[in-house]
Amino acid sequence: MVHFSIGQIAARAGINASAIRYYERIGLLPACERVSGKRVYDESILEKLKLIHMAKSAGLSIEEIQTLVNDFPDNMSPSTRWKTLATRKVIEMEQRIAAIQAMKAVLEKTLDCACSSLDECGRVLSTSRS
Amino acid sequence: MVHFSIGQIAARAGINASAIRYYERIGLLPACERVSGKRVYDESILEKLKLIHMAKSAGLSIEEIQTLVNDFPDNMSPSTRWKTLATRKVIEMEQRIAAIQAMKAVLEKTLDCACSSLDECGRVLSTSRS
DNA sequence: GTACGACTTAAAGTTAGGTTTATGTCAAGG
DNA sequence: CCTTGACATAAACCTAACTTTAAGTCGTAC
Numbered sequence: 630m631v632h633f634s635i636g637q638i639a640a641r642a643g644i645n646a647s648a649i650r651y652y653e654r655i656g657l658l659p660a661c662e663r664v665s666g667k668r669v670y671d672e673s674i675l676e677k678l679k680l681i682h683m684a685k686s687a688g689l690s691i692e693e694i695q696t697l698v699n700d701f702p703d704n705m706s707p708s709t710r711w712k713t714l715a716t717r718k719v720i721e722m723e724q725r726i727a728a729i730q731a732m733k734a735v736l737e738k739t740l741d742c743a744c745s746s747l748d749e750c751g752r753v754l755s756t757s758r759s
Numbered sequence: 760m761v762h763f764s765i766g767q768i769a770a771r772a773g774i775n776a777s778a779i780r781y782y783e784r785i786g787l788l789p790a791c792e793r794v795s796g797k798r799v800y801d802e803s804i805l806e807k808l809k810l811i812h813m814a815k816s817a818g819l820s821i822e823e824i825q826t827l828v829n830d831f832p833d834n835m836s837p838s839t840r841w842k843t844l845a846t847r848k849v850i851e852m853e854q855r856i857a858a859i860q861a862m863k864a865v866l867e868k869t870l871d872c873a874c875s876s877l878d879e880c881g882r883v884l885s886t887s888r889s
Numbered sequence: 890g891t892a893c894g895a896c897t898t899a900a901a902g903t904t905a906g907g908t909t910t911a912t913g914t915c916a917a918g919g
Numbered sequence: 920c921c922t923t924g925a926c927a928t929a930a931a932c933c934t935a936a937c938t939t940t941a942a943g944t945c946g947t948a949c
Contacts, residue, residue: 636925646926647908655906665915667926680865680877687862688818688855691906697866698877708873715866715877722863725816726856732817733852735810736827736845743838747810747828747845766895776896777938785936795945797896821936 632662632669642678649678657681657695688725693718762792762799772808779808787811787825818855823848 639646652658653668658677662669677698684694697714739747769776782788783798788807792799807828814824826844869877 634925645908648906650927651907665926667915677878683858683862683865686855686858688859689862711877712870715870719863719866719870722859722866725818726859728813728816729818729852729856729859732813732819733849735813736849736852740842740845740849747841748807764895775938778936780897781937795896797945 630671632671635668635670638670638674638678642675642682644678644682652681655691655695657691657698687722689718760801762801765798765800768800768804768808772805772812774808774812782811785821785825787821787828817852819848 633641635646635649639649642649649658653660658674661674680698681694684697685691689697697711697718735747763771765776765779769779772779779788780798783790788804791804810828811824814827815821819827827841827848865877
Protein backbone atom coordinates (compact mmCIF):
# COMPACT_ATOMS: atom_id res chain seq x y z
CA MET A 630 0.00 0.00 0.00
CA VAL A 631 1.27 3.43 -0.97
CA HIS A 632 2.00 5.99 1.71
CA PHE A 633 1.80 9.76 1.79
CA SER A 634 3.11 12.58 3.91
CA ILE A 635 0.79 15.05 5.58
CA GLY A 636 1.79 17.65 3.00
CA GLN A 637 0.79 15.42 0.11
CA ILE A 638 -2.52 14.54 1.73
CA ALA A 639 -3.21 18.17 2.52
CA ALA A 640 -2.58 19.12 -1.10
CA ARG A 641 -4.80 16.35 -2.45
CA ALA A 642 -7.62 17.05 -0.01
CA GLY A 643 -7.32 20.78 -0.57
CA ILE A 644 -7.02 21.56 3.12
CA ASN A 645 -4.28 22.89 5.35
CA ALA A 646 -1.85 20.42 6.96
CA SER A 647 -2.33 22.24 10.23
CA ALA A 648 -6.05 21.51 10.03
CA ILE A 649 -5.30 17.81 9.67
CA ARG A 650 -3.05 17.92 12.73
CA TYR A 651 -5.78 19.83 14.54
CA TYR A 652 -8.39 17.20 13.65
CA GLU A 653 -6.09 14.50 14.94
CA ARG A 654 -5.38 16.41 18.10
CA ILE A 655 -9.07 16.77 18.96
CA GLY A 656 -9.75 13.14 18.09
CA LEU A 657 -11.73 13.69 14.91
CA LEU A 658 -9.12 11.69 13.04
CA PRO A 659 -7.40 8.67 14.61
CA ALA A 660 -3.72 8.88 15.45
CA CYS A 661 -1.84 7.64 12.42
CA GLU A 662 1.30 5.71 11.73
CA ARG A 663 4.60 7.50 12.23
CA VAL A 664 7.95 6.99 10.56
CA SER A 665 10.74 8.65 12.51
CA GLY A 666 8.21 10.96 14.08
CA LYS A 667 6.47 11.93 10.85
CA ARG A 668 2.88 11.12 10.00
CA VAL A 669 2.35 8.64 7.20
CA TYR A 670 -1.06 8.13 5.60
CA ASP A 671 -2.59 5.89 3.00
CA GLU A 672 -5.33 6.78 0.57
CA SER A 673 -8.14 5.93 2.96
CA ILE A 674 -7.61 9.14 4.89
CA LEU A 675 -8.90 11.03 1.87
CA GLU A 676 -12.34 9.47 2.22
CA LYS A 677 -12.50 10.53 5.84
CA LEU A 678 -11.45 14.05 4.99
CA LYS A 679 -14.04 14.14 2.23
CA LEU A 680 -16.72 13.05 4.66
CA ILE A 681 -15.63 15.69 7.15
CA HIS A 682 -15.71 18.33 4.45
CA MET A 683 -19.16 17.27 3.36
CA ALA A 684 -20.49 17.28 6.90
CA LYS A 685 -18.98 20.70 7.50
CA SER A 686 -20.54 22.19 4.39
CA ALA A 687 -23.84 20.77 5.56
CA GLY A 688 -23.42 22.89 8.67
CA LEU A 689 -22.51 20.23 11.22
CA SER A 690 -20.18 21.31 13.98
CA ILE A 691 -16.92 19.47 14.61
CA GLU A 692 -18.42 18.08 17.79
CA GLU A 693 -21.41 16.69 15.91
CA ILE A 694 -19.18 15.17 13.28
CA GLN A 695 -17.12 13.54 16.01
CA THR A 696 -20.16 11.97 17.56
CA LEU A 697 -21.39 10.69 14.22
CA VAL A 698 -18.04 9.41 12.99
CA ASN A 699 -16.49 7.92 16.10
CA ASP A 700 -17.19 5.02 18.37
CA PHE A 701 -19.94 5.14 20.91
CA PRO A 702 -18.77 4.71 24.46
CA ASP A 703 -21.98 4.54 26.43
CA ASN A 704 -24.24 1.70 27.40
CA MET A 705 -26.57 1.74 24.41
CA SER A 706 -25.92 -0.54 21.55
CA PRO A 707 -23.70 1.31 19.10
CA SER A 708 -26.08 0.95 16.24
CA THR A 709 -29.10 2.13 18.25
CA ARG A 710 -27.19 5.16 19.42
CA TRP A 711 -26.00 5.87 15.93
CA LYS A 712 -29.49 5.67 14.50
CA THR A 713 -30.84 7.99 17.17
CA LEU A 714 -28.24 10.60 16.41
CA ALA A 715 -28.40 10.30 12.67
CA THR A 716 -32.18 10.47 12.68
CA ARG A 717 -32.09 13.62 14.75
CA LYS A 718 -29.53 15.15 12.40
CA VAL A 719 -31.66 14.34 9.37
CA ILE A 720 -34.58 16.15 10.97
CA GLU A 721 -32.38 19.14 11.79
CA MET A 722 -31.22 19.24 8.21
CA GLU A 723 -34.78 19.31 6.97
CA GLN A 724 -35.42 22.27 9.25
CA ARG A 725 -32.28 23.97 8.09
CA ILE A 726 -33.32 23.55 4.48
CA ALA A 727 -36.74 24.98 5.28
CA ALA A 728 -35.14 28.02 6.94
CA ILE A 729 -32.93 28.68 3.97
CA GLN A 730 -35.81 28.26 1.56
CA ALA A 731 -37.88 30.71 3.57
CA MET A 732 -35.15 33.33 3.47
CA LYS A 733 -34.58 32.61 -0.19
CA ALA A 734 -38.26 33.25 -0.79
CA VAL A 735 -38.02 36.58 1.01
CA LEU A 736 -35.07 37.62 -1.11
CA GLU A 737 -36.75 36.51 -4.30
CA LYS A 738 -39.89 38.39 -3.34
CA THR A 739 -37.98 41.64 -2.99
CA LEU A 740 -36.18 40.93 -6.25
CA ASP A 741 -39.59 40.85 -7.84
CA CYS A 742 -40.66 44.27 -6.62
CA ALA A 743 -39.38 47.81 -6.86
CA CYS A 744 -37.87 47.93 -3.38
CA SER A 745 -34.24 48.87 -3.08
CA SER A 746 -33.65 47.17 0.27
CA LEU A 747 -35.05 44.46 2.46
CA ASP A 748 -35.80 47.03 5.09
CA GLU A 749 -37.92 49.04 2.71
CA CYS A 750 -39.72 45.85 1.76
CA GLY A 751 -40.32 44.89 5.38
CA ARG A 752 -43.88 43.89 4.57
CA VAL A 753 -42.68 40.66 3.01
CA LEU A 754 -42.53 39.26 6.50
CA SER A 755 -45.57 40.29 8.42
CA THR A 756 -49.23 41.18 8.14
CA SER A 757 -49.24 42.25 4.54
CA ARG A 758 -51.64 45.13 5.08
CA SER A 759 -51.10 46.15 1.49
CA MET B 760 -48.38 54.34 19.38
CA VAL B 761 -47.45 52.07 22.24
CA HIS B 762 -43.87 51.96 23.47
CA PHE B 763 -41.75 49.23 24.98
CA SER B 764 -38.55 48.94 26.94
CA ILE B 765 -35.63 46.92 25.69
CA GLY B 766 -36.47 44.26 28.27
CA GLN B 767 -40.02 43.87 26.98
CA ILE B 768 -38.88 43.70 23.37
CA ALA B 769 -36.20 41.18 24.26
CA ALA B 770 -38.78 39.00 25.99
CA ARG B 771 -41.23 39.20 23.09
CA ALA B 772 -38.57 38.55 20.45
CA GLY B 773 -37.05 35.76 22.51
CA ILE B 774 -33.58 37.25 22.37
CA ASN B 775 -31.22 38.77 24.88
CA ALA B 776 -31.40 42.52 25.53
CA SER B 777 -27.64 42.64 25.25
CA ALA B 778 -27.90 41.23 21.74
CA ILE B 779 -30.27 44.04 20.77
CA ARG B 780 -27.82 46.61 22.12
CA TYR B 781 -25.06 44.83 20.26
CA TYR B 782 -27.02 44.96 16.98
CA GLU B 783 -27.58 48.66 17.49
CA ARG B 784 -23.95 49.24 18.32
CA ILE B 785 -22.71 47.62 15.12
CA GLY B 786 -25.34 49.40 13.06
CA LEU B 787 -27.56 46.44 12.24
CA LEU B 788 -30.42 48.19 14.00
CA PRO B 789 -30.87 51.97 13.80
CA ALA B 790 -30.36 54.07 16.90
CA CYS B 791 -33.70 54.33 18.62
CA GLU B 792 -35.58 56.91 20.62
CA ARG B 793 -34.45 57.51 24.20
CA VAL B 794 -36.40 58.64 27.21
CA SER B 795 -34.10 59.80 29.98
CA GLY B 796 -31.33 57.72 28.52
CA LYS B 797 -33.36 54.57 28.11
CA ARG B 798 -34.20 52.95 24.78
CA VAL B 799 -37.86 53.02 23.80
CA TYR B 800 -39.20 50.90 20.94
CA ASP B 801 -42.47 50.47 19.14
CA GLU B 802 -43.81 47.24 17.67
CA SER B 803 -42.04 47.69 14.34
CA ILE B 804 -38.74 46.64 15.86
CA LEU B 805 -40.15 43.15 16.21
CA GLU B 806 -40.41 42.75 12.45
CA LYS B 807 -36.81 43.74 12.03
CA LEU B 808 -35.71 41.30 14.71
CA LYS B 809 -37.78 38.61 13.05
CA LEU B 810 -36.09 39.28 9.74
CA ILE B 811 -32.68 39.18 11.38
CA HIS B 812 -33.55 35.92 13.07
CA MET B 813 -34.75 34.42 9.81
CA ALA B 814 -31.63 35.51 7.96
CA LYS B 815 -29.45 34.12 10.69
CA SER B 816 -31.17 30.75 10.67
CA ALA B 817 -30.66 30.70 6.93
CA GLY B 818 -26.94 30.94 7.66
CA LEU B 819 -26.27 34.56 6.71
CA SER B 820 -23.58 36.32 8.69
CA ILE B 821 -24.27 39.56 10.50
CA GLU B 822 -22.18 41.37 7.94
CA GLU B 823 -24.24 39.93 5.09
CA ILE B 824 -27.46 40.83 6.84
CA GLN B 825 -26.20 44.37 7.30
CA THR B 826 -25.45 44.72 3.64
CA LEU B 827 -28.83 43.35 2.65
CA VAL B 828 -30.87 45.31 5.18
CA ASN B 829 -29.18 48.70 5.21
CA ASP B 830 -28.75 51.54 2.81
CA PHE B 831 -26.27 51.37 0.01
CA PRO B 832 -23.64 54.05 0.16
CA ASP B 833 -21.76 53.52 -3.07
CA ASN B 834 -22.21 54.93 -6.52
CA MET B 835 -24.43 52.24 -7.98
CA SER B 836 -28.11 52.70 -7.97
CA PRO B 837 -29.38 51.23 -4.71
CA SER B 838 -31.75 48.88 -6.39
CA THR B 839 -29.12 47.54 -8.80
CA ARG B 840 -26.73 46.91 -5.94
CA TRP B 841 -29.44 45.26 -3.92
CA LYS B 842 -30.41 42.96 -6.76
CA THR B 843 -26.81 41.95 -7.34
CA LEU B 844 -26.34 41.02 -3.71
CA ALA B 845 -29.66 39.31 -3.27
CA THR B 846 -29.23 37.30 -6.44
CA ARG B 847 -25.82 36.10 -5.28
CA LYS B 848 -27.27 35.15 -1.90
CA VAL B 849 -30.07 33.19 -3.52
CA ILE B 850 -27.50 31.18 -5.49
CA GLU B 851 -25.46 30.55 -2.34
CA MET B 852 -28.57 29.33 -0.59
CA GLU B 853 -29.27 26.88 -3.36
CA GLN B 854 -25.75 25.54 -2.97
CA ARG B 855 -26.15 25.33 0.76
CA ILE B 856 -29.36 23.39 0.38
CA ALA B 857 -27.65 21.00 -2.02
CA ALA B 858 -24.81 20.42 0.47
CA ILE B 859 -27.23 19.67 3.28
CA GLN B 860 -29.27 17.35 1.09
CA ALA B 861 -26.12 15.47 0.11
CA MET B 862 -25.13 14.96 3.73
CA LYS B 863 -28.70 14.03 4.59
CA ALA B 864 -28.57 11.37 1.87
CA VAL B 865 -25.36 9.98 3.36
CA LEU B 866 -26.92 9.77 6.79
CA GLU B 867 -30.08 8.19 5.44
CA LYS B 868 -28.04 5.66 3.52
CA THR B 869 -26.27 4.49 6.66
CA LEU B 870 -29.58 4.39 8.49
CA ASP B 871 -30.70 1.93 5.87
CA CYS B 872 -27.85 -0.49 6.43
CA ALA B 873 -26.41 -2.45 9.31
CA CYS B 874 -23.49 -0.14 10.00
CA SER B 875 -23.05 1.19 13.46
CA SER B 876 -21.10 4.29 12.47
CA LEU B 877 -20.45 6.54 9.53
CA ASP B 878 -16.83 5.58 9.61
CA GLU B 879 -17.68 1.92 9.25
CA CYS B 880 -19.94 2.82 6.38
CA GLY B 881 -17.26 4.91 4.68
CA ARG B 882 -18.16 3.42 1.30
CA VAL B 883 -21.25 5.57 1.09
CA LEU B 884 -18.99 8.29 -0.18
CA SER B 885 -16.60 6.91 -2.69
CA THR B 886 -16.16 4.32 -5.38
CA SER B 887 -18.69 1.84 -4.13
CA ARG B 888 -16.54 -1.16 -5.00
CA SER B 889 -18.96 -3.44 -3.19
C1' DG C 890 -34.51 58.72 51.94
C1' DT C 891 -33.30 54.55 50.64
C1' DA C 892 -33.70 50.04 48.65
C1' DC C 893 -35.02 47.85 44.33
C1' DG C 894 -35.14 46.41 39.63
C1' DA C 895 -34.46 47.70 35.09
C1' DC C 896 -31.85 50.36 32.59
C1' DT C 897 -27.04 52.63 30.84
C1' DT C 898 -21.91 52.21 29.16
C1' DA C 899 -17.22 50.44 28.21
C1' DA C 900 -14.44 46.81 28.38
C1' DA C 901 -13.25 42.23 29.14
C1' DG C 902 -14.47 37.37 28.53
C1' DT C 903 -16.26 33.25 25.78
C1' DT C 904 -16.56 29.56 22.09
C1' DA C 905 -15.53 27.40 17.70
C1' DG C 906 -12.47 26.22 14.46
C1' DG C 907 -8.73 26.78 12.98
C1' DT C 908 -3.93 29.48 11.75
C1' DT C 909 0.45 31.34 12.98
C1' DT C 910 4.68 31.42 15.30
C1' DA C 911 8.73 29.87 17.69
C1' DT C 912 11.69 26.37 18.20
C1' DG C 913 13.51 22.00 17.09
C1' DT C 914 14.41 17.43 14.37
C1' DC C 915 15.62 14.92 10.29
C1' DA C 916 16.90 13.02 5.58
C1' DA C 917 18.75 14.24 1.30
C1' DG C 918 21.45 17.00 -2.02
C1' DG C 919 25.62 19.56 -3.16
C1' DC D 920 29.67 18.89 6.62
C1' DC D 921 26.25 22.02 5.98
C1' DT D 922 22.21 23.94 4.01
C1' DT D 923 17.50 23.19 2.75
C1' DG D 924 12.74 21.85 3.01
C1' DA D 925 9.30 19.33 5.04
C1' DC D 926 8.04 17.76 9.10
C1' DA D 927 7.21 17.95 14.57
C1' DT D 928 5.22 20.33 19.00
C1' DA D 929 3.31 23.77 22.19
C1' DA D 930 1.47 27.89 22.71
C1' DA D 931 -0.14 32.15 21.15
C1' DC D 932 -3.13 34.38 18.05
C1' DC D 933 -7.44 35.25 15.18
C1' DT D 934 -12.55 36.29 13.90
C1' DA D 935 -17.50 36.23 14.68
C1' DA D 936 -21.15 36.99 17.49
C1' DC D 937 -22.36 37.57 21.52
C1' DT D 938 -22.34 37.55 26.86
C1' DT D 939 -20.67 38.98 31.16
C1' DT D 940 -18.94 42.19 34.33
C1' DA D 941 -18.14 46.46 36.64
C1' DA D 942 -19.71 50.70 37.79
C1' DG D 943 -23.14 54.02 37.51
C1' DT D 944 -28.18 56.23 36.66
C1' DC D 945 -33.24 56.18 37.05
C1' DG D 946 -38.07 56.00 38.85
C1' DT D 947 -40.91 53.96 42.00
C1' DA D 948 -42.33 51.53 46.25
C1' DC D 949 -41.90 51.45 50.93
